[in-house]
Amino acid sequence: MARPTPLSGFPEWLPDGRLVEQHVLDTLRRTFELHGFAGIETRAVEPLDQLLRKGETSKEVYVLRRLQEDADADADAQDPGRRLGLHFDLTVPFARYVLENAGHLAFPFRRYQIQKVWRGERPQDGRFREFVQADIDVVGAGALPYHYEVELPLVMADALAALRPIGMPAVRILVNNRKVAEGFYRGLGLTDVDAVLRSIDKLDKVGPEVVAELLAAEAGATGAQAEACLALAEVRGDDAGVVDRVRALAAEHGATTDLLEEGLAELGALVAAAAERAPGVVVADLRIARGLDYYTGSVYETVLVGHEELGSICSGGRYDTLASDGATTYPGVGLSIGVSRLVSRLLGAGLVRATRSVPSAVLVAVTSEDRRGRSDAVAAALRARGVPVEVAPSAAKFGKQIRHADRRGIPYVWFVGEDGAEGQSAADQVKDIRSGEQVPADAGTWTPPAEDLWPRVVPSRRADGPVGPSAERPTALA
Amino acid sequence: MARPTPLSGFPEWLPDGRLVEQHVLDTLRRTFELHGFAGIETRAVEPLDQLLRKGETSKEVYVLRRLQEDADADADAQDPGRRLGLHFDLTVPFARYVLENAGHLAFPFRRYQIQKVWRGERPQDGRFREFVQADIDVVGAGALPYHYEVELPLVMADALAALRPIGMPAVRILVNNRKVAEGFYRGLGLTDVDAVLRSIDKLDKVGPEVVAELLAAEAGATGAQAEACLALAEVRGDDAGVVDRVRALAAEHGATTDLLEEGLAELGALVAAAAERAPGVVVADLRIARGLDYYTGSVYETVLVGHEELGSICSGGRYDTLASDGATTYPGVGLSIGVSRLVSRLLGAGLVRATRSVPSAVLVAVTSEDRRGRSDAVAAALRARGVPVEVAPSAAKFGKQIRHADRRGIPYVWFVGEDGAEGQSAADQVKDIRSGEQVPADAGTWTPPAEDLWPRVVPSRRADGPVGPSAERPTALA
Numbered sequence: 016m017a018r019p020t021p022l023s024g025f026p027e028w029l030p031d032g033r034l035v036e037q038h039v040l041d042t043l044r045r046t047f048e049l050h051g052f053a054g055i056e057t058r059a060v061e062p063l064d065q066l067l068r069k070g071e072t073s074k075e076v077y078v079l080r081r082l083q084e085d086a087d088a089d090a091d092a093q094d095p096g097r098r099l100g101l102h103f104d105l106t107v108p109f110a111r112y113v114l115e116n117a118g119h120l121a122f123p124f125r126r127y128q129i130q131k132v133w134r135g136e137r138p139q140d141g142r143f144r145e146f147v148q149a150d151i152d153v154v155g156a157g158a159l160p161y162h163y164e165v166e167l168p169l170v171m172a173d174a175l176a177a178l179r180p181i182g183m184p185a186v187r188i189l190v191n192n193r194k195v196a197e198g199f200y201r202g203l204g205l206t207d208v209d210a211v212l213r214s215i216d217k218l219d220k221v222g223p224e225v226v227a228e229l230l231a232a233e234a235g236a237t238g239a240q241a242e243a244c245l246a247l248a249e250v251r252g253d254d255a256g257v258v259d260r261v262r263a264l265a266a267e268h269g270a271t272t273d274l275l276e277e278g279l280a281e282l283g284a285l286v287a288a289a290a291e292r293a294p295g296v297v298v299a300d301l302r303i304a305r306g307l308d309y310y311t312g313s314v315y316e317t318v319l320v321g322h323e324e325l326g327s328i329c330s331g332g333r334y335d336t337l338a339s340d341g342a343t344t345y346p347g348v349g350l351s352i353g354v355s356r357l358v359s360r361l362l363g364a365g366l367v368r369a370t371r372s373v374p375s376a377v378l379v380a381v382t383s384e385d386r387r388g389r390s391d392a393v394a395a396a397l398r399a400r401g402v403p404v405e406v407a408p409s410a411a412k413f414g415k416q417i418r419h420a421d422r423r424g425i426p427y428v429w430f431v432g433e434d435g436a437e438g439q440s441a442a443d444q445v446k447d448i449r450s451g452e453q454v455p456a457d458a459g460t461w462t463p464p465a466e467d468l469w470p471r472v473v474p475s476r477r478a479d480g481p482v483g484p485s486a487e488r489p490t491a492l493a
Numbered sequence: 494m495a496r497p498t499p500l501s502g503f504p505e506w507l508p509d510g511r512l513v514e515q516h517v518l519d520t521l522r523r524t525f526e527l528h529g530f531a532g533i534e535t536r537a538v539e540p541l542d543q544l545l546r547k548g549e550t551s552k553e554v555y556v557l558r559r560l561q562e563d564a565d566a567d568a569d570a571q572d573p574g575r576r577l578g579l580h581f582d583l584t585v586p587f588a589r590y591v592l593e594n595a596g597h598l599a600f601p602f603r604r605y606q607i608q609k610v611w612r613g614e615r616p617q618d619g620r621f622r623e624f625v626q627a628d629i630d631v632v633g634a635g636a637l638p639y640h641y642e643v644e645l646p647l648v649m650a651d652a653l654a655a656l657r658p659i660g661m662p663a664v665r666i667l668v669n670n671r672k673v674a675e676g677f678y679r680g681l682g683l684t685d686v687d688a689v690l691r692s693i694d695k696l697d698k699v700g701p702e703v704v705a706e707l708l709a710a711e712a713g714a715t716g717a718q719a720e721a722c723l724a725l726a727e728v729r730g731d732d733a734g735v736v737d738r739v740r741a742l743a744a745e746h747g748a749t750t751d752l753l754e755e756g757l758a759e760l761g762a763l764v765a766a767a768a769e770r771a772p773g774v775v776v777a778d779l780r781i782a783r784g785l786d787y788y789t790g791s792v793y794e795t796v797l798v799g800h801e802e803l804g805s806i807c808s809g810g811r812y813d814t815l816a817s818d819g820a821t822t823y824p825g826v827g828l829s830i831g832v833s834r835l836v837s838r839l840l841g842a843g844l845v846r847a848t849r850s851v852p853s854a855v856l857v858a859v860t861s862e863d864r865r866g867r868s869d870a871v872a873a874a875l876r877a878r879g880v881p882v883e884v885a886p887s888a889a890k891f892g893k894q895i896r897h898a899d900r901r902g903i904p905y906v907w908f909v910g911e912d913g914a915e916g917q918s919a920a921d922q923v924k925d926i927r928s929g930e931q932v933p934a935d936a937g938t939w940t941p942p943a944e945d946l947w948p949r950v951v952p953s954r955r956a957d958g959p960v961g962p963s964a965e966r967p968t969a970l971a
Contacts, residue, residue, distance in 0.1 A: 051883030135559035405529030
């Protein structure tokens with residue numbers, strides 16, 4: 016077999032990169048659990064008709080076929096209700112899981128879900144065909160109070176803040192509200208709300224003049240209506256002033272409606288709570304239009320400060336109908352972190368690194384193959400007290416065994432005491448191969464310093480700011 | 494959308510079942526890391542020609558196609574080097590990863606890998622189309638000493654022993670060695686070793702008389718040769734006596750060869766080490782023939798005691814050529830735990846349960862929606878000290894809020910002190926809803942007892958044996 020080459024769009028990490036990804040996943044999981052979210056995992060596949068239910072062919076679904084299935088002979092294989100595809104997000108499977116298990120779940124149901132998803136799109140920087148998402152959602156049976164739309168982005172703010180000590184940049188969570196946009200546009204007299212949103216969504220790309228033309232052509236807007244829509248899109252801020260500015264703009268254009276006022280009350284509550292609980296993180300940005308065509312209330316996007324061109328690393332919003340079985344409607348609100356996009360930037364930009372590439376804190380040297388059992392016994396004694404350890408692969412010269420540890424970043428090498436002439440054994444010794452210091456040690460009591468016990472994930476560039484030992488966290492399960 | 498029904502062969506768990514699975518995964522991961530294995534994750538797909546390289550069509554590979562790909566117009570779609578399939582195990586992807594990254598890995602390379610795999614087989618009890626495997630392997634560049642064939646099953650014995658406290662039955666790891674079998678058969682004069690192995694593999698199903706006929710028909714064995722093969726298959730034991738019995742049998746039938754002696758030395762070393770480090774767990778069983786056609790040394794299968802009909806939950810062996818790039822050959826030895834099979838039995842047989850279905854130890858009650866911010870602040874203070882907590886969904890009557898906690902198994906409900914008439918607040922109170930005991934509490938200092946902090950995974954049936962509190966482990970990241 017010739018040396019294989021990577022598949023574009025299917026990222027994989029070397030062991031030290033995987034340590035960084037695993038640390039990110041552990042940190043997210045722990046934060047979600049501290050906030051009372053229960054973890055679930057769904058199968059990777061869904062019936063194709065469910066995946067395509069909302070016309071999601073733009074997601075480029077991967078369809079499965081068993082190799083030995085005779086497609087021509089099997090009419091079922093062409094039936095979208097029988098064909099299976101890989102899920103392209105965790106929302107469609109979660110909605111299905113809720114309907115399937117509604118009788119066994121207690122609502123409002125808080126769940127997190129961390130899994131791979133697949134999209135057959137053209138790979139680009141930060142856009143993969145296989146990637147990991149970390150989602151949280153709260154779903155209600157029949158009703159879901161607005162306060163969850165305040166809570167969920169703050170959970171994500173907490174989760175992302177927990178990654179700052181390893182060298183992740185600050186984040187900014189941009190929020191908007193469907194009711195504000197729709198209430199304002201309808202107040203102006205524009206009834207094709209989705210057409211307005213599609214035009215506004217192009218603002219960053221084509222600029223205000225072209226958007227004004229689009230608003231006229233696509234949504235039938237007059238010059239004054241287009242001007243008002245563009246003025247709304249300029250409103251941005253992290254305090255109650257945002258609500259005042261929108262309200263004044265609506266009054267100026269005679270665009271005040273009950274729906275607008277409802278939306279502003281919600282947006283104001285979110286901004287106020289965020290100012291207290293995650294100052295500077297949440298920003299109301301009325302230009303955000305992506306997702307407002309399917310979300311029914313709040314909508315969220317998140318940028319890494321200094322890496323805005325990467326696109327959103329955490330998005331979501333409120334659905335009045337996440338799922339429905341006819342008898343009951345299940346509204347939900349949730350956000351999804353693009354873990355692979357985030358980790359690939361952390362690694363690719365050299366922001367974060369692992370202190371070593373293997374779990375072992377100690378390599379137990381082997382004096383001779385006959386005495387390997389003694390080295391194994393030392394390793395077992397250390398592991399029993401929670402010290403990760405491996406035994407040298409061969410009874411090579413000690414210099415070679417030390418190089419074996421050094422190449423992996425293993426900080427300590429353990430030497431088992433030699434048998435003496437009169438049946439007495441010399442004491443074991445342990446060497447810190449960084450300093451060269453070697454001291455007598457007992458496998459029943461010796462423990463490495465806490466910072467050496469497990470590989471840690473730390474900022475790569477000390478120049479990014481002051482980083483003390485408290486900023487470093489162990490990467491393995493404690 | 495009508496209520497969906499489960500897909501046969503694609504298991505999913507309710508949140509309390511997922512807690513059990515997550516605990517199993519965390520425990521395996523921790524054990525693997527204590528033994529110095531580095532975690533990696535590979536993409537879910539491999540080129541179809543790689544998946545089919547060893548004629549593995551029996552594994553019923555799932556082939557992928559992008560929905561919008563025009564299969565007829567695209568000749569590439571028919572080229573097995575361009576088509577992608579879902580991996581059916583973690584060995585093929587690991588071999589590819591080693592070749593692709595050989596320049597960046599230090600050998601011998603110890604890795605663990607815990608991921609889903611897919612096989613389009615007919616679903617049965619314990620046999621799924623999508624399931625999780627947990628693999629460990631050591632791979633060398635050019636050479637790999639035998640002692641790893643002793644070490645790896647003992648790592649798995651350690652990992653599976655770490656699950657005993659939650660109620661998992663004991664395991665028995667059955668081992669055999671290709672060199673023993675092949676050396677013995679060749680010593681007898683039987684040259685079609687694979688035909689002998691295929692016949693012996695049917696022993697449990699069809700019995701010795703039919704196998705004797707098969708050996709004659711398929712491998713050209715005489716009556717005496719068949720008798721010797723069947724006698725070898727009867728040898729079983731967990732001490733050095735096994736080696737003596739095989740050696741005596743070979744002498745009796747004139748079947749002694751250098752290859753047999755080499756295999757017996759290996760098998761003897763494994764049994765001796767196991768007797769010391771995991772007494773009673775590892776059993777040499779010369780009847781094991783599955784896998785001996787592709788493994789080149791040791792081979793392992795593992796049964797759950799009392800659940801033998803479930804089949805092996807942890808299998809593997811030694812490959813002299815796990816991978817090769819022409820210049821270098823990479824031998825390896827590894828084992829794979831069928832996590833889904835194991836967890837589905839633990840849950841299905843009611844052996845194991847989680848103490849609650851949500852992470853939260855505390856529900857903070859809400860007195861009125863106006864005062865939700867105070868409940869949020871209490872929750873934040875508790876979380877900052879590592880207590881998992883959620884806030885009540887609505888300011889319902891306290892009785893209803895307590896029932897909300899009770900339904901989820903949340904043990905504590907927190908009541909925020911009311912403002913007094915003169916601007917003084919009464920102290921907060923926390924109620925253990927199991928005992929009804931309610932005491933004053935401060936969110937800056939109160940902590941629940943350790944056994945209530947996180948959901949725990951515990952044996953379901955106390956009747957299975959004496960189980961003390963020390964047998965119960967937290968299920969979340971500490």
